[in-house]
Amino acid sequence: xxxxxxxxxxxxxxxxxxxxxxxxxxxxxxxxxxxxxxxxxxxxxxxxxxxxxxxxxxxxxxxxxxxxxxxxxxxxxxxxxxxxxxxxxxxxxxxxxxxxxxxxxxxxxxxxxxxxxxxxxxxxxxxxxxxxxxxxxxxxxxxxxxxxxxxxxxxxxxxxxxxxxxxxxxxxxxxxxxxxxxxxxxxxxxxxxxxxxxxxxxxxxxxxxxxxxxxxxxxxxxxxxxxxxxxxxxxxxxxxxxxxxxxxxxxxx
Numbered sequence: 001x002x003x004x005x006x007x008x009x010x011x012x013x014x015x016x017x018x019x020x021x022x023x024x025x026x027x028x029x030x031x032x033x034x035x036x037x038x039x040x041x042x043x044x045x046x047x048x049x050x051x052x053x054x055x056x057x058x059x060x061x062x063x064x065x066x067x068x069x070x071x072x073x074x075x076x077x078x079x080x081x082x083x084x085x086x087x088x089x090x091x092x093x094x095x096x097x098x099x100x101x102x103x104x105x106x107x108x109x110x111x112x113x114x115x116x117x118x119x120x121x122x123x124x125x126x127x128x129x130x131x132x133x134x135x136x137x138x139x140x141x142x143x144x145x146x147x148x149x150x151x152x153x154x155x156x157x158x159x160x161x162x163x164x165x166x167x168x169x170x171x172x173x174x175x176x177x178x179x180x181x182x183x184x185x186x187x188x189x190x191x192x193x194x195x196x197x198x199x200x201x202x203x204x205x206x207x208x209x210x211x212x213x214x215x216x217x218x219x220x221x222x223x224x225x226x227x228x229x230x231x232x233x234x235x236x237x238x239x240x241x242x243x244x245x246x247x248x249x250x251x252x253x
Contacts, residue, residue, distance in 0.1 A: 024235070031235040034233075035236050038075055039071055039072075042072070046071055055100060059138050063096075068237050069201065072199075077105070082105075082106065083107075084168045085107050086165075087101050087167060087170070087171070088110075088111050089113065089171045089173075090113045090114075090157070090172050090173060090184045090188060091171075091172070091173035092112045093135070095138035097173065098110060099138055101171070102139070105169075110147070111149060112149065113156045113174070132150075154180070157187035157188070161190055161191055168195075169199070170196065173200075176205055178215065179218075182221065182222060185200070185218065185219070196242070197233070197241070197243070202238075203215065203219055204216070223241070225249050229246040229248055
């Protein structure tokens, strides 16, 4: 491939990526507008909560944190922090989101699921044994409130459901391939209480060559199947939906 052809190929791929990431499920339009209007206010309010600002300073992290998880959680839960008593976290990495959940929701117990092996998302070399040890050190002060479930989510989640676990909040942020994201979502939704909130991270993540392999396709498909059973409440890089008392997808014509 010539240099010119190589540049043209990369440009076309970038345009395709940009076009795809510019599309948003219509169910998220109002939630996205609401998020855009309020996100800066939430960031400022979080900056005044000492225990939240201390997370990055006191934790043992090697990765850069740029997620909107914190301000969006504040947008949705600022007046209901103590009402969240149980959290399911699928995907933990170094434990930054785990620590945030345990700190921001002081009454909550967190079940966190991770294989600590990177799945198929990581091509770079990582010392996974050390990463898991770092996670353990980071969450040690929440002993009794954070329970680590090590293993593939497709194995751990059915066990949690069989044990009749239920949650006020579920966070899906593990392997990003469509099938994995969809399966994680199905189990998280099944264990989410009515009125509970499901969070997807990386709605704008686009690294697989085929667009339908990326998490957005799984998220959009789930929202199509379960239309009428949720309320979209925040949307950006992450998507928040609230589970309603509805079973429209189970009705046979």
